[in-house]
Amino acid sequence: MTAPPDTARLLAAVTGLRTELERTRLPLELGSAPAARIVRGELLHQLDDYLLPRLSALDAPLLAVVGGSTGAGKSTLVNSLVGSVVSRSGVIRPTTRASVLVHHPADEQWFRGDRILPDLVRLTGDTGGDEDQRAMRLVATAELPQGIALLDAPDVDSVVSANRNLSRQLLAAADLWLFVTTAARYADAVPWELLRACAERGTAVAIVLDRIAPDAVDEIRAHLASMLADQGLGDAPIFVVHEVALDPGRLLPVPEIQPLHAWLTKLGSDARARADVIRQTLQGALASLPERVGSVGYAADEQVAASGELWATAVTNYARAAEGVRVGLDDGTLLRGEVMARWHEIVGTGEFFRSIERGVGRARDRLAALLRGKSAPVPPEVDRLDGALQSGVAALLLAQAQGAAGQTGRDWRSLSGGLELLEADPALARSSPDIEERVRTDVRDWQAELLQLVHDQAGDKKAAARFLALGVNGAGAVAMIAVFSVTGGLTGAEIGIAGGSSVLAQRLLEAVIGEQAMRGLAKQAKQLLYDRADGVLEDERQRYADVLDRLELADDAGARLQAAITELEAAR
Missing domain, CATH: 1.20.120 (Four Helix Bundle (Hemerythrin (Met), subunit A))
Incomplete structure (x- = not known):
């Protein structure tokens, strides 16, 4: 060719x-x-x-795949065409066995390798393996003309899904489908589904009507021809095999298969x-x-x-969480409740705060005196204050992270494709198991960064030394209160959150680094905390990206x- x-x-x-x-x-x-x-x-x-x-x-030789319904007589037909038993008939249905490909000896080169059906194991001679459904036994015989091969396929309507799937695979590999049916099965739905597919794809088809009573041949053949024409297969040749007894070798009598044998021989030789x-x-x-x-x-x-929509909802939910962290850090919420209770344990109330209200200047002098060591040191209750502050920041970040995870889980359950991903990985509906430890570590590390900022920006090194001598917890707590009380340019007293308490912390820090530097430090410190919070939330959000990336879309x-x-x- x-x-x-x-x-x-x-x-x-x-x-x-x-x-x-x-x-x-x-x-x-x-x-x-x-x-x-x-x-x-x-x-x-x-x-x-x-x-x-x-x-x-x-x-390469033309490959004719012999296919059809259960019990149609495909194997018997193949055996009869080559004059010997090369394909085992299934006495018990369904039969699961290796497919059999019969070819002329001179054509062996075309089928021994993986040129066609590369995923089927080749069997030859008496090597065994006939029970392996993913195997194909090669049988060479001079009874077939060179240029054509027959492949006996599993039943197209087998109750075993693997057999059905293999049958369809083999039929799709055919140059010619030799469809075998019977008087009782020729109108069945399953084979006609495949015949319609052959018509749609232009596959060449020949029909063998097997085991037909002589007095029913004309009627059944005419009806079958009409059905074929309706499906665009009117040119498909029809061969009839009458209902006859098999010879001693369980082969059809030669006259019954002679027309089909002659047609295949001519096709192979022409x-x-x-x-x-x-x-x-x-x-x-x-x-x-x-x-x-x-x-x-x-x-x-x-x-x-769908993947984009799933990712977008995760992005949206974690962006809202990041905004929620910013709002919580900026609106003074952290200076309510336990934090203020612990702060008051340290600095007291009454006349001390009234003096702050009467004159910021005198308060600043008094706080500076405190730093120079002329007043009593900050009491040990600072540990509880520092713990309350760190817990408050951590709780805020955890609540936002857990809320984002929970909302993303709910969203994914309602979005196409998301439910199955959650069922495969239920942990996506909640935060990572180690998030609490990661958040608390980040808050402690941020406090250390804050104290380093105070040290780096201190105008009075002696004052800075006395401030830091309050200890990590004491100095850290004072610095954190001062940072959180500066919101939108307003003091804690002006927004009514903690009154003079937050002013005191600011004045303590101002005594070390100066008033203008205090506001710059607060802004810088908050940004560092925002960045750490964003890092935690991005790590949490990345879990959803990793799941979607594994889809390899x-x-x-x-x-x-x-x-x-x-x-x-x-x-x-």
Whole structure:
């Protein structure tokens, strides 16, 4: 057979399409996914088992796959055509066994390797393995003409799903489907579903009506021919095998299979006739690709869109959490409740705070005196104050992180594809197990950064030393109160959160670094805390990105499939 001039380009285009189909993933449980996965699997099998090997070797023997319903007599027919038992008939249904490929000895080179059906193990001679459904036994016989091979396939309606799937795979690898049916089964739904697929894809088909009573031949043959014509298969030849007793070797009498044997012999020996069948099926298979690949591309685009929606809701929820942290740090909430109770244990109330109200200047002098050591040191209750402050900041961040995780979990349950991801990884509906320790560590580290800022910006080194001599907890607590009381340029007293208590902390810090520097330090310290909070939330949000990344979805999968089909159409 002379290859057409564009065969090389066509082969390259089909190879490119196969590459794109292989990298296309459909992991999310969307409405279009189950059918698209089946189509994708069928396409990959057809490309590997038929289109690529056929385009690579247009002169290879014609492969006729013998398929049909359970009990139709496929194996008996194959055995009778070659004159010996090469394919074991299934006495007990369903039969799970290796498929049998019969070929002329001179054609062995075409089938021994993995040119076609590469995922089936080859068996020859008496090597065993006949019970392996994913194996194919090669049988050489001169009873078949060179140029044609017969492959006995499992039942298309087997109750064993693996048999059904293999049957469809083998039929998709055929140049010619030799469909075997009986008087009782020729109108069954399952084989007609496959016959319609053959018509849609242009696959060459021949029909064998097996075990037909002589007085019913005309009626059944006419009805079958009408059904075939209705499905666009009116040109398919029909061969009749009467209901007769098998000979001692469990073979059909020669006269019963002679017309079919003669037709196959002529087809095998006539290169032009063989080429016509191959061309019909090849062109039909190529013509069926755009619509089928298009359905996979549509499903792939849906996967990307659904993944994007899942990611977007995670981004939104954690952005809200980050904003919630900022609001909580800025609105003075942290200076209420236990924090103020602990602060009052240290500095007391009454006349001391009234003196602050009467004159900020005198309060500043008094606080400076405290730092110079002229007043009593801060009492040990500072440990409880520092703990309350750290716990408050940590609780705020934890609450926002846990809220974002919970909301993302609820959102994913209602979004396409999200429920199955949550069922596979329930931890996504809550924060990471170690988040509390990470948050508390970050808060402690931030407090250390804050004290370093105080040290670096101190104008009076002696004052700074006395301030830091209050201890990490004492100095840290005072600095934290001062930072959290500066909100939008207003003091704690002006927004009525903690009255003179927050002013006291500010004045303590101002005595060390100065009033202007105090506000700059507060802004810088808050930004450092925002950054740490953002880091924690980004780490939590990344869990959802990791899950979606593992889906291995390509944003341009649909477009790449379409581009591959466009190239294929141009090559044809």
